[in-house]
Amino acid sequence: MTDWEQLRQQWIQGAITKGRREMPEKACAMCRNFRQNSASAAGDGFCTAIKDGEKNKVVFDNTDAAGCPHFLEIERMRTDTSEFMWDPEFRPQRQLREK
Amino acid sequence: MSAVETRTIEEIEKSGQWWWWAEHKRSKRLDYLRKAVWKKGAKGSGYNPGVKVDLERAVLFTEAFKANEADSLRMRYAKALANVFDNITIFIQDNAQIMGYLGSRPHTIVWHPEILFLLNEDLYNDRTVIPEPEAESLALIRELCDYWNPICAGAKVFNLVPPEEIVKLLTGVIGWGLPISRIGYATKQWDYMFRLGLEGILAEIDERIAEAERHIYDKVPDPDELPYYEKLDVWKSMKVVLEAVIRWARRYSRLAKIIAENFETDPKRKEELLRIAEVCEKVPARPPEHLHESLQFDHFIQIACRYEACEGAWPARPDYWHGPFYEKDVNQDKVLTREEALDLTGEFLIRCYEVGWFWLMLARDTLQGITGTWVWTIGGVNEDGTDACNDMTDCLLEAARLVRVANPTFAFRYHPGARMSTLRQVFECIRQGLGYPSMRNDPVLITNAMHWHKHPLREARRWVHQACMSPCPDTKLGCQPFRMANATIIAAKAIEYALFDGYDNTLQMQFGPHTGDASRFESFEELYQAWYTQIKWMMDTLVKLTNGGRYMAQYLDPRPLLSGLYERCVELGVDSSHPSERGNSWITFFAWMETGDSLAAVKKLVFDEKKYTMPQLIEALKANWEGYEEMRMDFVRAPKWGNDDDYVDQIHVRCHRDVARHSWEIKDPTGNPWPPLPENIAAYVTNATKVWALPNGRRLGDTLYDGGCSPGAGMDKKGPTAVLRSVAKIDHIGDVRATLLNQRLSPQQLAGEKGFHVWYSYIKTWADLGIDHVQFNMVDNETLKAAQKEPEKYPELIVRIAGYSAHFVDLNKKTQDTIIARNVQELGA
Ligand code: SF4
Numbered sequence: 001m002t003d004w005e006q007l008r009q010q011w012i013q014g015a016i017t018k019g020r021r022e023m024p025e026k027a028c029a030m031c032r033n034f035r036q037n038s039a040s041a042a043g044d045g046f047c048t049a050i051k052d053g054e055k056n057k058v059v060f061d062n063t064d065a066a067g068c069p070h071f072l073e074i075e076r077m078r079t080d081t082s083e084f085m086w087d088p089e090f091r092p093q094r095q096l097r098e099k
Numbered sequence: 100m101s102a103v104e105t106r107t108i109e110e111i112e113k114s115g116q117w118w119w120w121a122e123h124k125r126s127k128r129l130d131y132l133r134k135a136v137w138k139k140g141a142k143g144s145g146y147n148p149g150v151k152v153d154l155e156r157a158v159l160f161t162e163a164f165k166a167n168e169a170d171s172l173r174m175r176y177a178k179a180l181a182n183v184f185d186n187i188t189i190f191i192q193d194n195a196q197i198m199g200y201l202g203s204r205p206h207t208i209v210w211h212p213e214i215l216f217l218l219n220e221d222l223y224n225d226r227t228v229i230p231e232p233e234a235e236s237l238a239l240i241r242e243l244c245d246y247w248n249p250i251c252a253g254a255k256v257f258n259l260v261p262p263e264e265i266v267k268l269l270t271g272v273i274g275w276g277l278p279i280s281r282i283g284y285a286t287k288q289w290d291y292m293f294r295l296g297l298e299g300i301l302a303e304i305d306e307r308i309a310e311a312e313r314h315i316y317d318k319v320p321d322p323d324e325l326p327y328y329e330k331l332d333v334w335k336s337m338k339v340v341l342e343a344v345i346r347w348a349r350r351y352s353r354l355a356k357i358i359a360e361n362f363e364t365d366p367k368r369k370e371e372l373l374r375i376a377e378v379c380e381k382v383p384a385r386p387p388e389h390l391h392e393s394l395q396f397d398h399f400i401q402i403a404c405r406y407e408a409c410e411g412a413w414p415a416r417p418d419y420w421h422g423p424f425y426e427k428d429v430n431q432d433k434v435l436t437r438e439e440a441l442d443l444t445g446e447f448l449i450r451c452y453e454v455g456w457f458w459l460m461l462a463r464d465t466l467q468g469i470t471g472t473w474v475w476t477i478g479g480v481n482e483d484g485t486d487a488c489n490d491m492t493d494c495l496l497e498a499a500r501l502v503r504v505a506n507p508t509f510a511f512r513y514h515p516g517a518r519m520s521t522l523r524q525v526f527e528c529i530r531q532g533l534g535y536p537s538m539r540n541d542p543v544l545i546t547n548a549m550h551w552h553k554h555p556l557r558e559a560r561r562w563v564h565q566a567c568m569s570p571c572p573d574t575k576l577g578c579q580p581f582r583m584a585n586a587t588i589i590a591a592k593a594i595e596y597a598l599f600d601g602y603d604n605t606l607q608m609q610f611g612p613h614t615g616d617a618s619r620f621e622s623f624e625e626l627y628q629a630w631y632t633q634i635k636w637m638m639d640t641l642v643k644l645t646n647g648g649r650y651m652a653q654y655l656d657p658r659p660l661l662s663g664l665y666e667r668c669v670e671l672g673v674d675s676s677h678p679s680e681r682g683n684s685w686i687t688f689f690a691w692m693e694t695g696d697s698l699a700a701v702k703k704l705v706f707d708e709k710k711y712t713m714p715q716l717i718e719a720l721k722a723n724w725e726g727y728e729e730m731r732m733d734f735v736r737a738p739k740w741g742n743d744d745d746y747v748d749q750i751h752v753r754c755h756r757d758v759a760r761h762s763w764e765i766k767d768p769t770g771n772p773w774p775p776l777p778e779n780i781a782a783y784v785t786n787a788t789k790v791w792a793l794p795n796g797r798r799l800g801d802t803l804y805d806g807g808c809s810p811g812a813g814m815d816k817k818g819p820t821a822v823l824r825s826v827a828k829i830d831h832i833g834d835v836r837a838t839l840l841n842q843r844l845s846p847q848q849l850a851g852e853k854g855f856h857v858w859y860s861y862i863k864t865w866a867d868l869g870i871d872h873v874q875f876n877m878v879d880n881e882t883l884k885a886a887q888k889e890p891e892k893y894p895e896l897i898v899r900i901a902g903y904s905a906h907f908v909d910l911n912k913k914t915q916d917t918i919i920a921r922n923v924q925e926l927g928a
Contacts (some may be wrong), residue, residue, distance in 0.1 A: 004263035004266055005262040034642055035270070037270055046603075046608075
């Protein structure tokens with residue numbers, strides 16, 4: 001299986017088998033290195049700091065980041081949950097609770 | 100509205116607070132209906148409080164789909180949809196005269212679980228729209244997700260192309276959307292439907308079935324008969340669902356009659372309900388003969404199609420199709436007063452505004468404030484070239500000012516013979532701050548349709564907006580069954596890739612082809628060719644998947660209802676996605692105008708003036724300009740589009756020409772080219788985090804340019820005429836399928852009679868220059884800033900985003916700020 005195939009499978013499987021997600025205290029969604037796959041709102045994405053071979057590691061918005069040494073917290077811009085509450089530079093489509 | 104208004108109408112007019120004016124001016128009925136409506140467009144990316152997902156449609160659809168496993172996929176879809184029409188809860192709202200609702204309650208949005216597993220998971224994880232009791236609803240949603248996720252249309256489309264391409268697409272950094280027919284922008288063929296009614300179409304289908312059966316059974320076996328097996332299935336599935344639509348309409352007829360005869364005590368309303376019962380008994384089964392019937396027919400069909408699919412656009416030309424009924428009822432037979440017609444028309448707009456479905460967060464974010472880009476086409480010419488403006492055009496424009504909905508909006512097909520009374524109505528809508536109609540140059544776009552897609556003249560004159568910008572004839576061979584939305588590219592990424600050898604800085608992965616280390620480029624030409632390779636790669640990658648998706652949709656994702664409404668499909672016995680129409684594809688180019696501005700800045704500062712070197716530029720960009728502020732400002736000050744400066748304008752023109760040339764090399768499933776169509780909706784904000792720093796001085800996260808050919812916000816320093824002169828350098832027939840120009844005008848300057856003449860002379864200049872589109876915002880910054888502070892006082896303040904309008908208070912702060920930042924142009928300056 002090529003890397004890309006693996007990536008596709010991870011995304012499809014990930015989205016299909018996931019249940020309703022609980023957001024850990026510290027999650028990839030709160031990290032500047034996380035890039036959400038924007039066709040999906042189901043939380044699939046990449047970590048841009050950690051690689052699996054040549055490709056970026058697949059993580060989800062609710063992946064527990066408690067033990068991650070690369071975690072860099074994004075800044076919040078506004079706190080009304082409609083959106084745009086994050087660092088404008090890395091504002092992803094991440095639905096998180098208000099601080 | 101909450102506050103009590105005590106000013107006189109004249110005082111309100113003077114203040115320019117037209118939303119108060121509308122409230123005073125509209126009839127009691129329209130006022131009630133407007134206030135009773137639930138807003139289904141997302142506020143930012145979340146739904147408004149109280150809006151809940153409707154599970155009835157999903158359950159009914161799934162039940163019948165499961166119960167008919169032995170049938171073909173298209174027949175299962177047809178039976179599933181028929182089950183919805185036969186059983187979904189219906190209701191009649193007080194004061195309403197037009198029936199048909201998408202969902203089982205006024206506050207609900209429907210969910211189509213058969214489309215995309217990502218959407219399903221998004222719903223399961225949503226925090227606001229799950230109906231009470233939540234635990235029960237969640238269990239049901241989970242069950243439906245588990246059933247549909249592996250077999251939905253999206254899962255099948257994912258496997259159509261090599262994994263690398265689908266993964267790149269799904270990141271959202273090079274484009275968006277998936278070619279799924281149930282996420283369609285389907286043109287409706289009204290001449291066919293209004294001529295025959297659904298019963299007439301069913302009679303045609305019966306004839307085809309009888310003929311096919313003769314082919315198969317009345318002669319000795321031969322291979323020619325074999326295609327008829329599939330055709331029979333197509334026709335029979337059309338029949339199942341068309342008959343169900345008639346039954347659904349008649350359920351409203353019965354309900355109206357029951358209420359009238361058993362419950363209604365007001366004699367006037369009782370009479371109205373009985374009339375509603377008659378209308379719904381008659382249409383859409385039979386052709387309409389009166390305005391109420393034609394509007395009701397139209398609305399039933401639009402809603403029925405949205406039970407079948409998430410039709411994200413609403414191609415329509417209501418004055419053209421309803422105008423003859425208005426003329427007959429109001430002007431000739433006088434069976435309807437103008438006020439009554441206005442009430443019906445206002446309600447017709449409100450009924451469209453209330454349509455909503457549960458939609459991907461990405462789409463909600465990109466279309467803030469609305470459900471889809473529902474741009475209705477008005478004005479223009481008839482097939483014989485005469486002016487098509489009529490009293491229904493004026494009635495629609497007046498109704499729009501009274502109900503002030505953000506969806507649908509109008510686009511006016513301007514031509515030199517357009518009648519003056521209608522132009523005044525158009526101006527009045529713009530002056531009153533609706534942000535619409537947008538103005539389309541009819542002669543240019545008719546020629547454009549003939550140039551790119553070879554539509555014959557008479558058919559090209561029948562064009563409607565397929566979505567917010569692209570023209571498409573609503574004729575038998577013109578109607579386009581779906582938008583194929585993934586042919587939408589974020590064009591500015593091609594500049595980024597040209598500068599970084601195809602590497603994506605945002606995702607930190609190799610995306611585009613290797614075009615060389617740009618720090619070693621020794622000429623502008625090298626950079627330009629690298630860019631051209633990258634943009635062609637993006638176009639090819641996205642079009643390849645779209646073509647595959649479009650062709651395969653007839654098998655993977657058929658639409659029996661839409662197919663049954665298309666003459667070509669009934670005639671041929673094919674699904675709507677079968678590529679037998681003339682073809683009308685386009686590639687939407689988001690973030691396009693950054694291209695020329697970026698290339699021009701590099702040419703000037705690196706290759707012509709040699710103030711900086713390529714390695715310096717690459718370093719500065721890599722650092723997202725951090726630590727290079729002085730250098731960045733030089734790049735910001737480099738020549739920019741919109742100032743009639745040939746240095747930069749000619750680079751833009753060259754980029755347009757080269758992309759247009761490549762458009763002819765890539766073909767859609769009908770054999771037609773894929774012309775570019777630059778515009779942005781609200782994606783100029785949402786894509787800001789996906790496009791890395793650029794040589795036009797932009798940093799990662801800065802909003803992108805808002806239009807398709809608009810200058811960057813604040814970059815147009817020389818007034819509106821210079822903007823028009825720059826924009827006119829693009830050939831609006833041969834370079835693009837269409838392109839979008841945003842302009843902000845000052846409300847003070849356009850006040851009174853003088854204001855109309857100032858605007859009209861601007862429009863004449865714009866038209867003479869051959870520009871295909873312009874849209875205006877005419878709300879001053881004071882009002883916009885006040886609305887940011889106290890949104891509750893400005894619920895109906897409307898602004899034009901880019902390709903659609905929205906209530907200002909429904910936009911996120913960043914989008915609001917970008918509208919305030921656009922330069923206000925003084926006409927005649
Ligand atoms: S750096 Fe760590 S926390 Fe951040 S996205 Fe990557 S894995 Fe998650």
